[in-house]
Amino acid sequence: MKYSSLFVIPAKAGIPFIFLFFFLFSSSFAQAAAPIQQVVSSQGVRAWLIEDYTLPLISMSFSFRGGVEMDPQEKQGLSTLTAALLTQGAGPYDAKTFQDRLASSSIQLSFGAGRDEMAGALKTLRSTRGEAFSLLSLALTQPRFDKSDFTRLRDQQSTSVRFRLSNPSWQARYALFSFLFEGHPYSFRSLGSASSLSLISLEDVKIFAKERLAKENLLIAVVGAISKKELVRRLDAVFGDLPEKAGGPDLPLVAWPKETKTICLKREGAQTNIFFGGPMLSRQDPDWYAALIANYILGGGGFESRLMKAVRERGGMSYGISTFLASMDKVSMIAGSVATDTAVAAETLALVKKVWHDFYENGASAEEIAAAKSYLIGSWPLNMTSTDSMASTLLSLQQEELGPDYRDKRESFLKNVTRVDIKRVIKKYFNPAMLSFATVGGTKKLSCDLLQDEAKE
Amino acid sequence: MRHLLSWVTFFFLLSVPNSHAAVFHSQSFTLANGMQIVVVPNTLSDALVQMVWYKVGAADDPSGASGVAHYLEHMMFKRTEKLESGEFSAQIAALGGQNNAFTGYDTTAYHVSVSAKHLALVMQMEAERMRSLNPAVAEAVTERNVVLSERQERTENNPIGLFYEKLRTTFFAEHPYGRPVIGWRKEIEKLDLENLKVFYNQFYAPSNAVLVVSGNVNVADVLRLAAGTFGRLAAGEKRTSLSLPPVMKLPAKQSIVMRDARVKQAFWTKQILAPSYREAPQKALATGVLLEILAGGEVGLLYRHFVMDKKSASGIDARFDSDTRGPSVFSLIAVPSLDNDLAVLAKDIEAYLHKLAQKGFSQASVDAAKKRFLDSAVFARDRLMAPAQILGESLAIGLRIEDVESWPSHIRAVTPAQIDAALRSLLAQKHTVSGMLLPKIKGGAL
Numbered sequence: 001m002k003y004s005s006l007f008v009i010p011a012k013a014g015i016p017f018i019f020l021f022f023f024l025f026s027s028s029f030a031q032a033a034a035p036i037q038q039v040v041s042s043q044g045v046r047a048w049l050i051e052d053y054t055l056p057l058i059s060m061s062f063s064f065r066g067g068v069e070m071d072p073q074e075k076q077g078l079s080t081l082t083a084a085l086l087t088q089g090a091g092p093y094d095a096k097t098f099q100d101r102l103a104s105s106s107i108q109l110s111f112g113a114g115r116d117e118m119a120g121a122l123k124t125l126r127s128t129r130g131e132a133f134s135l136l137s138l139a140l141t142q143p144r145f146d147k148s149d150f151t152r153l154r155d156q157q158s159t160s161v162r163f164r165l166s167n168p169s170w171q172a173r174y175a176l177f178s179f180l181f182e183g184h185p186y187s188f189r190s191l192g193s194a195s196s197l198s199l200i201s202l203e204d205v206k207i208f209a210k211e212r213l214a215k216e217n218l219l220i221a222v223v224g225a226i227s228k229k230e231l232v233r234r235l236d237a238v239f240g241d242l243p244e245k246a247g248g249p250d251l252p253l254v255a256w257p258k259e260t261k262t263i264c265l266k267r268e269g270a271q272t273n274i275f276f277g278g279p280m281l282s283r284q285d286p287d288w289y290a291a292l293i294a295n296y297i298l299g300g301g302g303f304e305s306r307l308m309k310a311v312r313e314r315g316g317m318s319y320g321i322s323t324f325l326a327s328m329d330k331v332s333m334i335a336g337s338v339a340t341d342t343a344v345a346a347e348t349l350a351l352v353k354k355v356w357h358d359f360y361e362n363g364a365s366a367e368e369i370a371a372a373k374s375y376l377i378g379s380w381p382l383n384m385t386s387t388d389s390m391a392s393t394l395l396s397l398q399q400e401e402l403g404p405d406y407r408d409k410r411e412s413f414l415k416n417v418t419r420v421d422i423k424r425v426i427k428k429y430f431n432p433a434m435l436s437f438a439t440v441g442g443t444k445k446l447s448c449d450l451l452q453d454e455a456k457e
Numbered sequence: 458m459r460h461l462l463s464w465v466t467f468f469f470l471l472s473v474p475n476s477h478a479a480v481f482h483s484q485s486f487t488l489a490n491g492m493q494i495v496v497v498p499n500t501l502s503d504a505l506v507q508m509v510w511y512k513v514g515a516a517d518d519p520s521g522a523s524g525v526a527h528y529l530e531h532m533m534f535k536r537t538e539k540l541e542s543g544e545f546s547a548q549i550a551a552l553g554g555q556n557n558a559f560t561g562y563d564t565t566a567y568h569v570s571v572s573a574k575h576l577a578l579v580m581q582m583e584a585e586r587m588r589s590l591n592p593a594v595a596e597a598v599t600e601r602n603v604v605l606s607e608r609q610e611r612t613e614n615n616p617i618g619l620f621y622e623k624l625r626t627t628f629f630a631e632h633p634y635g636r637p638v639i640g641w642r643k644e645i646e647k648l649d650l651e652n653l654k655v656f657y658n659q660f661y662a663p664s665n666a667v668l669v670v671s672g673n674v675n676v677a678d679v680l681r682l683a684a685g686t687f688g689r690l691a692a693g694e695k696r697t698s699l700s701l702p703p704v705m706k707l708p709a710k711q712s713i714v715m716r717d718a719r720v721k722q723a724f725w726t727k728q729i730l731a732p733s734y735r736e737a738p739q740k741a742l743a744t745g746v747l748l749e750i751l752a753g754g755e756v757g758l759l760y761r762h763f764v765m766d767k768k769s770a771s772g773i774d775a776r777f778d779s780d781t782r783g784p785s786v787f788s789l790i791a792v793p794s795l796d797n798d799l800a801v802l803a804k805d806i807e808a809y810l811h812k813l814a815q816k817g818f819s820q821a822s823v824d825a826a827k828k829r830f831l832d833s834a835v836f837a838r839d840r841l842m843a844p845a846q847i848l849g850e851s852l853a854i855g856l857r858i859e860d861v862e863s864w865p866s867h868i869r870a871v872t873p874a875q876i877d878a879a880l881r882s883l884l885a886q887k888h889t890v891s892g893m894l895l896p897k898i899k900g901g902a903l
Contacts, residue, residue, distance in 0.1 A: 033503075054501045055839055096765065103756040104825060106832035125835060152764065152771075155794050159771040162722035166616065268718060271614035303534075303546045313543070316602030319610050339610050371551055378553020381572050385502045385672075386839045441614075 033384075036394065036404040037228055041235035047220035048394045048404060049231055052387065056126040058224035059387035060136075061395040063117040064217040069185040069330070070208070070248045075200050077157060077192020079113035082208045084153050086111045086120075089144035090135070098135070098144075107132045109139065113190060116329045117399070118212050123388055126225040129234075137238040140213055150202045161191045161457075168267055168440040169337060171454045172275035175263050176335075176438035179450075180277060184254050186331060194457040211247035215239065221394035224387045254331035262437040264448035272345035272441030276352070277335035278434035281425070283327035283400055289413050290421040291325060291334075294430060296372040297364045298356065299323030299336050304371065310355045311338060317348045327400075334429065342442035349437065349446065356432040363423045377411050479862035480834045481844040484676050488684065490692035491664030493852050496679045497671040497844040505573040505672025508566055508845040509583050510853035512667070513660040515640075516562040516633035516701055516783060524604065524640020525656045527560040528648055531600050533567065534558075535592035537585050542596060545582050552578070562634055563699075563782040564853040570841065573673040577682055583668075584686035587661055588693075597650045605646070608639050616717035620894045627713055628728050628890045632704050634783055662693020667852040669845040699855040701783030704730065708890050718897040724792045725803045730888035731787035734779040735855060741779035742867050743875040744787065744883070748777045749826040750818060750876070758822075759789075762809060769797045769805060782854045787883055799893055814884055817877045830868050 037049045071078045087102070087109055089095040102109055105128035111120045120140075124132035164170050174189065181187035192200075218239060222231055256279050281287055292300075299307040300323050311321045323336030340348040364372075383393045397406050439446055440454065486494045515526045535542040549556045554571030569579050612618035622637050629635030639645070668687060670679050732740040751759050752775035763770040772792040779785045791806060793799050837843040851861050 052501065054499075056835065057839055059839075096761070099755045103753070103829060106829055106836070108836075123836070125832065152768065156764075156771045158795070159722055159792055165721040166719050168614065269614045271609045301550065303543065304550045312603055313596075313599065316599040317606065319603060319607040339606075339614070341606060341609060371547075374551045375553050378551070378572060379555075380553065381503045382553070382555060382570055385504050385570075385841045387501070388839070390502075 033407065036407065038404060039228055039231050039235065041232050041240070043236045043240040045215065045218070045220070045235040045239045047222055047231065047235055048398060049221075049226075049228060050223045050390060050394065051225075051227060052223060053225045055387065056225055057387050058122075058124050058126055058129055058132075058222065058226050059391040060122040060220065060222045061119070061388070061391040062121075062218060062220040063114075063119040063395060063399065064212050064214065064246070065117050065219075066212055066217060066246065066248050067113045067117045067119075068115050068188050068190045069251055070212065071185065071188055071192075072204075073185075073188075074196060075192070075204060076188045076196040077161075077190070078200050078204055078208050079118065079212075080190050080192070081150075081154060081157055081197070081200060082205045082212075083111035083113045083118055084157070085145055085149060085205060086139045086143050086209070088149040088153065089146055090138035091142040091144075093138070094144065094146065095149045098138075101131065101135060105131050107135065109136060111139075115186065115190075121388065121392070129226065133234050133238050137241070140239065141241045143209060145202060145205055145209075147202060150205065154197055154200065157191055158194055158197050161189075161193060161197070164191060165455060165457070168269075168271070168273040169275070169339065171265060171267070172273045172337070172438045172440045174455055175265055175440070175452060176275050176277055176436060179261055179263055179438070180257060180333075180436060181254055181331070182257070184330070185251060186254055186328065193455070210243070214243045214246035216244055217246040218242070219395060219398040221391045221398065223390040223394065251330055257436075260434065260436040261449040262439070262447060263450045263452055264443045264446055265438070265440045265452050265454050266443055267440050267454060269441060270342055271339055272342045272439055273337070273339045274345070274349060274352075274437060274439050275335070275337045276435050276437045277333050278429075278436065280325055280327070280332040280334045280429050282332045287421060287425050288327075290417045290425040291429060292376060293369060293372045293414070293417055294359075294364065294422055294426050295323055295325050295334060296376060297368045298359050298430065300325070301372065301375065304375070306355050306359060307336070307352060310351055311340075311348060315348070315351065317341070317344050317351070321352070342444070345439065345442060346445035349439070353432050353435075356430065356435070360426060360430050360432060363426050364419075366419065369417075369419060369422060373414050373417070376414050380407075380410065479866075480864055481838065481848065481862065483844065483848055483858060483862060485858045486680060488663060488688045490688065490690060491695055492683075492687050493667045494680065494683050495667065495669045495848050495852065495858065496674065496676045497669070497848070498674060498676065499672050499838070499841060499844075501673075501839070502841070503573055503673050504570060504841060505576060505670060505674055506568060506570050506841040506845045507576070507579050507583065508568040508669045508671075508849045509587070510667040510669070510849040511565045511661060512665045512696055512699055512853045512855070513656075514561050514563045514565055515636065515638040517656075517660070518633070518636065518640065519652075519656075522644055522648060522652050523636040524645040524648060525652050526565055527639050528601065528604055528645065529653050529656055530558050530560045530565050530567075531604060532592050532597060532653055533586055533590060535590070535596055535600070537591055538589040539585050540582060542592070545586065548578065548582065554579075560638055562638060563701075564850060566849060566853075568842070568845065576670070576674060576678070580682050580686045584690060587663070587666065587687070588690050590657055590661075592650065592653075594650055597653070601645065601648060604639065605642065608642060608645065611639065612637065613642075616715070616719050616894065619717070620715050620892065623713060623715060624726070624728060624890060624892045627708050627710055627892075628786070628888075629704060630706060630708065632783070633701060659694065660696075663687055663690050664692045664695035667849050669849040671841050671845040699782050700735075704784055704888060707888055711890060713890065713892045714895065715892070716895045716897045720894055720896045722792065723799050723893065723895045724790060725799050725891065725893050726788055726790045727803070727889060727891040729787045729789075729883050729886050731777060731785045731883060731886070732779065733781045733783070733785040734860070735782065738860070738867070739875065740879060740882075741785070743871050743879040744777055745779060746823065746826055746830065746868065746871050747876050747879045748775055748787070749830055750822055751775050753826060753829060758813070759806070759809075763791070763802070763806065764794075767805070768794055769802050770794055773806075780850055780854055780856070799895075803891065803893075810880065810884060814877065814880045818873045820873055823871070823873045823876055827868055827871065831865050834865060
């Protein structure tokens with residue numbers, strides 16, 4: 001059992017104490033980044049590839065647009081269940097045989113449902129890539145969906161639902177999303193509930209898979225020990241037989257509620273979990289980088305953020321507080337969370353609002369902006385430390401429509417943001433009056449607009 | 458300036474490099490002051506991970522002062538002679554890096570991930586806080602509240618956390634492993650700067666530390682920088698033994714049942730005393746392969762039997778960590794499928810394991826599990842953190858580099874008979890505690 005610590009730092013522009021010795025001797029071992037190649041197969045399947053033969057491994061990440069949001073309202077959990085069933089037998093192999101084949105070649109294959117996409121990841125030794133690609137092809141094009149596996153995985157999913165119900169931070173997040181996105185599929189629960197799962201049939205799964213797994217929806221990234229020429233061939237073999245067109249409804253954009261609310265859920269225990277959020281500009285907005293910098297300064301920057309310094313280091317009120325930006329297909333938001341002793345929950349909430357308000361009124365200092373830019377620019381290499389993390393980074397660049405040259409342009413996007421840009425974004429999107437809150441725990445001294453029960457099933 | 462470099466290297470290095478051609482292809486050295494250094498070059502990315510492991514953890518907390526090791530880990534980010542409070546993290550963040558730390562029963566580790574060109578600064582700051590920590594009283598008080606809040610979040614507000622704490626105390630009783638890593642609330646509340654100072658001065662020193670650098674670095678650079686930073690520190694008092702006492706008494710209770718209104722899903726677990734690698738390497742390795750056969754995901758025997766065939770469980774797993782300074786634990790965990798009785802499931806699992814022990818494992822099933830194990834070594838190389846974690850922890854609990862790097866050949870040597878014996882001895886073990894965490898029944902007593 002191991003504990004990680006979070007820790008908080010006072011604003012201090014101390015002089016870095018670097019001995020001259022190290023300047024003289026430190027050398028950079030960095031090599032030029034391997035190029036991102038764009039690959040198109042003869043059947044028109046596209047992928048991004050970084051060829052790298054450092055290790056005898058190949059990692060592939062891919063996604064089909066449309067995920068949890070595509071669940072029918074009364075059958076929430078369908079996308080997650082469908083994704084899980086894709087590794088439970090395909091073509092001639094039942095679930096046991098399929099799993100045996102994966103295991104005996106140490107092939108890692110997984111699927112999952114995100115808010116906006118069905119995602120998959122494959123990782124294999126180079127020596128077993130033939131088997132890996134053929135099992136992936138079977139999983140995508142000829143999934144078995146046997147009745148007994150359907151029942152088993154649906155049962156497992158309802159077990160996960162019950163574990164999740166006892167998690168107060170999940171309860172807070174769900175309560176907030178239910179309010180903010182009421183009537184929109186973004187309020188859906190990815191695992192569903194006991195009753196929604198009971199309404200899902202095997203037929204639903206089959207239809208859902210057919211609608212989602214289509215070529216027009218597909219994005220692919222590959223990193224590792226495979227040549228461009230070979231990948232072209234593999235892409236056709238794996239994805240070529242998928243249908244061209246996807247189905248499913250067109251979803252509207254989220255309409256934000258006219259008023260903000262504080263929703264309080266009562267739960268026994270000495271701690272209160274708080275989740276909060278409000279609207280944010282979208283990933284495609286040119287001001288996105290300014291918002292990224294502002295968020296880092298206010299609450300995204302871990303130990304360096306204003307909220308962490310106030311709530312944790314000076315206040316000792318919590319183990320940690322953080323905020324993040326989420327840009328989804330139909331809405332963008334800023335959100336954050338904190339857990340605190342119930343005795344100081346109201347005080348913590350007031351402090352969060354006060355820090356937020358001060359940021360809104362007075363903006364960020366030049367030093368803060370410089371530090372945020374420095375972090376955001378320098379942190380890029382940490383996304384690229386393994387074949388699978390590189391593949392998933394390449395996939396997300398495609399999902400965000402950023403182009404393969406983003407890697408080279410990213411630094412200038414951040415550098416070019418001015419203090420004026422940041423001020424404009426803060427004035428528009430970092431107003432604490434735009435935030436709604438959900439609390440789970442004690443309710444004393446909190447000014448609740450809505451008293452609610454925790455999700456029960 | 459090559460000559461200066463080699464002079465530094467010569468002066469500070471005691472042992473000749475050991476090259477190992479196996480799992481991580483690491484190279485290891487020892488500085489004159491006793492600090493162990495391991496380098497794992499990896500050119501896949503431009504990044505590096507630096508970890509410093511101290512051979513001290515929560516099991517070394519003085520009696521009545523549980524939580525010192527962990528509290529000190531928090532305070533290590535405060536003021537030192539040359540660094541302001543928080544400057545360590547601020548500097549790493551300014552470089553786009555990540556840093557954090559964790560405390561276990563046996564060890565405490567501090568890690569930084571950052572672009573490889575910043576190794577000099579990272580090492581310099583890590584060396585600075587090894588001997589020069591100097592926090593203020595006020596920040597120690599505030600940080601203690603943070604720790605208490607952490608305890609609340611992890612344990613007191615989390616029935617699963619509470620359940621495992623109770624299970625552990627029942628299992629280990631008075632043994633140092635019987636206390637929570639984070640400490641008991643009443644004891645944390647009484648900790649102060651003096652407790653921290655004594656602990657820090659005694660244990661935080663080069664002779665009790667291991668440095669691992671994994672990433673886009675070359676060995677000569679790492680050694681030169683280490684010699685100029687950590688190499689300049691006084692050795693400190695080397696720990697004579699990392700051993701922890703064996704468990705002396707059987708648990709007072711063989712089973713516990715906990716009910717909590719916040720619990721929505723019941724589960725069962727059984728903890729069994731097991732051989733650690735330190736005390737019995739061959740037995741621990743065999744138990745490790747046994748774990749893979751029983752609980753290797755969806756092809757594990759337990760999942761196949763209870764989830765797929767009998768359908769009495771919706772989840773089942775086993776865990777075993779043999780890299781401990783004290784006794785190790787083998788544990789089983791099972792979640793019943795809908796409408797299935799947890800007590801009956803628990804009994805069935807025990808009966809099934811006895812049947813397996815009688816029958817013995819086939820060469821084929823053993824070979825399949827061993828192959829998966831051996832392949833996993835290649836996958837582990839595709840992680841910057843994995844080598845730093847595995848090598849660092851192993852050295853910090855008193856194992857040798859060879860124990861990690863030669864692991865594949867040790868695994869190959871495990872026989873079906875040894876695995877049969879490993880299962881039989883787990884089943885014969887008297888030192889066990891099983892537990893059930895259950896939802897509260899409305900209106901019912903216990």
